[in-house]
Amino acid sequence: MADEELVTERFDAESLVRTAADDVERAAEAALRPRRLDEFVGQRVVRDQLSLVLQAARARGRAPDHVLLSGPPGLGKTTLAMIVAAELGASLRVTSGPAIQHAGDLAAVLSSLEEGEVLFLDEIHRLARPAEELLYVAMEDFRVDVVVGKGAGASAIPLALPPFTVVGATTRAGLLPAPLRDRFGFTGHLDFYATEELERVLVRSAGLLGVPLAGEAAAEIASRSRGTPRIANRLLRRVRDWAEVRGDGTLSLAAAQSALEVYEVDELGLDRLDRAVLSALCTRFGGGPVGLTTLAVAVGEEPETVETVAEPFLVREGLVGRTPRGRVALPAAWEHLELPVPPGPGTLFG
Ligand SMILES: Nc1ncnc2c1ncn2[C@@H]1O[C@H](COP(=O)(O)OP(=O)(O)O)[C@@H](O)[C@H]1O
């Protein structure tokens, strides 16, 4: 089996703890998605609130308010959108901001909706302005103006839409214009998961995959998964590969540790680039402050990659600080690299 799989997957070993999913991964994820709200692990607040919204709508026999889900990639927005439709017993139509090039594309989708359908609009913050305006009206008045003809002779024919529910997802709620945000009756914000919640995600996934996962291994994988179910499931698959090819098929603690060493995911969930940035900052620049461009050159990456790919998690973990004069290493960075924390300005902001 897996020789071929292992080889192709080794190429993206570097991206094991990144949050974007490619097509192969999306297929693997589909098999692991919770289908109902009570299978969805963690996010208690959002789950409770959503459960009320859905139950009330069901009891009234009406489409619920439009739902906006925001939060970082890999935390369960798409999963929840599918759950909304499943809990309502409604069918789901899926599209995304970037997939809609023109307002007309959206008008076509909207005018083909059937009563009670759920329209999932992923990356809704990337919708083009004209489409956005069309969406306001559709969400509020259940109407779409179909433009007929061109130029001076063009006219808009209003078309009534049956009641439906938009579920919008965004990683950047701040980028949504207020009028669009206001049209959502319910907004749920997803936060990073606690390690214990990720353990439950892993146990559930291992059950579905039919692989024997030891409790200690689940804890180990969970603690390296950056609070993100997508990463947890991905690391689980890599540990399974290791256990099948080099171990006895059991996902033990030792198997998890060995596998994650091969894939260069450390105890905190840092990968090679993250560690390169940290170690350049601490050893070459004495803890900073150092400018982003200089730091990027030191690790042989584009500044943008360092800033958008490595830095957010390093900042979130309290390893790196951003100051007006550049990036600084915080005490936890030295500790993580097992270097003595220097006294003095290197570890201070400013
Ligand atoms: N709360 C959860 N419980 C169990 N699995 C989850 C949960 N949230 C996300 N996942 C899993 O993580 C993967 C990524 O979730 P997804 O909904 O695609 O994230 P997003 O759309 O926010 O990027 C999916 O395989 C999904 O099954």
Ligand SMILES: [Mg+2]
């Ligand atoms: Mg998604």
